[in-house]
């Protein structure tokens with residue numbers, strides 16, 4: 001498929017972002033941290049418990065900083081040159097594109113449909129693409145919307161291609177009006193498309209409230225009658241099949257709707273389970289060597305995405321290094337306050353990408369099918385084909401059935417995929433429907449390797465990083481590309497209960513992997529092919545939950561010390577050391593933000609949110625996995641609520657939209673509900689306020705308990721800093737409605753705070 005010729009320029013290039021100045025700053029901070037720790041050790045005897053706790057917390061922070069420094073040491077990413085693809089590759093490989101949705105209320109079907117439309121319209125031969133939608137909600141409304149969207153796609157896709165439209169998700173595209181310089185033909189087409197899109201929206205909207213729409217339509221909806229989201233048999237429907245044909249219709253790739261079987265007594269493994277059904281069904285129908293998966297809200301923002309990803313895969317396979325298992329794009333967002341995530345991806349993301357390769361982020365990720373079938377890098381020969389040993393080991397039929405399940409068609413498609421062969425051509429996709437339904441059954445995976453070594457791994461609510469650690473442990477690398485404008489844009493909940501829930505789920509999911517005997521990165525590094533620094537990268541992510549403990553303590557220490565009249569911070573030179581560390585850290589992170597075009601305010605919000613999420617959400621992740629390990633309850637994947645935002649204007653990048661201030665007008669305004677997650681934050685603010693008030697009134701233990709002297713201005717400043725960082729909570733105490741902290745949370749926090757004050761004063 002790839003016509004390699006060394007005289008032609010490469011399809012992609014690795015770009016290194018090594019910055020010696022940043023390395024020097026990192027090392028300076030490390031040096032200061034260690035000198036501080038040493039000082040703490042030397043003065044341990046002269047001080048009391050607070051000193052020991054501070055030492056423990058600062059050791060944890062230093063360890064995290066050390067890990068981060070290791071991970072960020074050699075940042076890199078790939079730059080693809082899709083314009084070179086055509087002269088190098090005559091026969092592009094096929095790509096199966098997956099969209100998952102789970103709940104028609106929390107994930108409005110019109111949003112799902114927009115994502116699907118943006119995928120259908122990418123710049124890639126339509127006969128090489130297929131779009132599979134997995135609906136865990138088993139919703140006739142989603143299916144109806146998809147059918148309607150297919151009709152619209154037949155004019156939308158040709159329109160996008162004819163006019164080289166960049167943003168191919170209609171809800172974003174139509175935010176902008178054509179400029180006066182556009183041709184009249186374009187303007188006419190534009191008006192027509194806009195009115196057709198509005199019709200589509202109206203139909204979906206009408207059907208949302210009135211189910212007769214799909215029942216009256218035809219018996220196509222029969223399969224949905226008497227179903228419940230958690231109790232129904234497998235549904236597979238070919239919504240549209242691209243049979244070549246003539247005219248515009250041949251521009252629309254296959255569209256297949258899937259709702260895997262669900263039964264109340266079967267655990268369905270959330271998104272990982274859905275992804276594995278998608279892999280199997282697509283394997284039987286189109287069996288493309290590459291797969292793309294996106295969350296239902298992550299539309300394609302750059303029509304060349306598939307071509308860009310293929311540049312990486314195809315270049316790597318012509319360079320005799322067939323080691324790239326997946327290509328990950330960063331997750332970018334068109335709404336809400338996500339600057340922190342963007343900065344994290346730009347620095348940590350590239351850092352990890354420069355080691356063994358980017359982590360899989362679950363959306364905007366292109367994967368090689370045969371890697372997902374569990375093979376290791378060692379199983380490939382120099383020519384990129386399965387080695388003879390691996391062929392013998394993998395392709396024995398009884399073994400395949402044991403690993404992949406008892407479906408002849410499935411086993412045959414796996415054999416083809418592993419050998420990079422196409423499935424035999426059927427007259428129609430519908431021929432495979434029965435077999436496809438069979439692999440969507442609950443019990444298909446019983447006693448197989450699905451979720452263990454094959455496909456997306458089970459056992460964690462962050463199935464994406466779980467799968468990714470499995471892949472890297474088998475010796476594969478991955479690549480990271482972050483084109484400008486961003487390739488995918490998604491939605492993120494605003495600051496409040498939804499985002500707290502999401503952070504808690506992420507942190508719990510990561511802890512599940514850390515403590516998983518088979519997939520923990522330690523096993524991957526010691527017994528398998530995970531490199532040392534890649535192991536550190538995973539550790540950095542997997543210990544989010546554990547970091548909540550020192551953070552919580554450190555937020556309470558200034559208040560405790562102020563009341564207890566004991567020194568939290570050293571005196572003299574070493575106080576200077578602490579101030580320098582904090583100062584450099586602030587400047588460093590501020591620089592990271594500003595160099596990506598974000599404001600000081602956005603940096604501050606991120607610092608504040610960083611503390612809130614660790615002391616509130618991450619803390620509860622420990623509780624979640626404790627319950628799981630005690631066998632009391634399973635960790636839960638609550639789907640994040642997505643809304644279609646009314647945004648004023650669409651522009652090149654997410655960043656510039658944030659600059660015009662529109663989607664961010666409520667930024668900093670935090671929402672609250674009765675969830676216990678908000679208790680630690682409220683408690684922290686109350687305690688620090690109480691300590692400050694007490695201090696100003698001279699309320700504290702009279703004599704310091706140790707020789708080094710008592711608390712003073714430094715500790716008071718610490719309290720002020722903590723309160724500043726928890727500003728959303730402070731504001732929340734005086735607000736009403738969704739912006740106010742509920743009285744029940746306030747009273748619980750107040751009672752705890754009283755206990756804390758009494759404890760600090762008396763102990």
Ligand SMILES: O=c1ccn([C@@H]2O[C@H](COP(=O)(O)OP(=O)(O)O[C@H]3O[C@H](CO)[C@@H](O)[C@H](O)[C@H]3O)[C@@H](O)[C@H]2O)c(=O)[nH]1
Pocket residue numbers: 099100101102103107134136269270271274294295296297361362363461462463464502505506509637638639640641
């Ligand atoms: O039982 C389920 C639960 C979720 N989903 C889908 O999974 C996707 C991600 O869910 P979302 O609620 O948007 O989670 P986020 O936290 O926003 O997603 C991030 O984190 C997840 C892991 O926690 C990854 O799966 C995602 O890819 C990643 O974008 C959505 O398309 C859902 O429809 C399912 O298909 N079935």
Ligand SMILES: [Mn+2]
Pocket residue numbers: 295297490491640
């Ligand atoms: Mn999401």
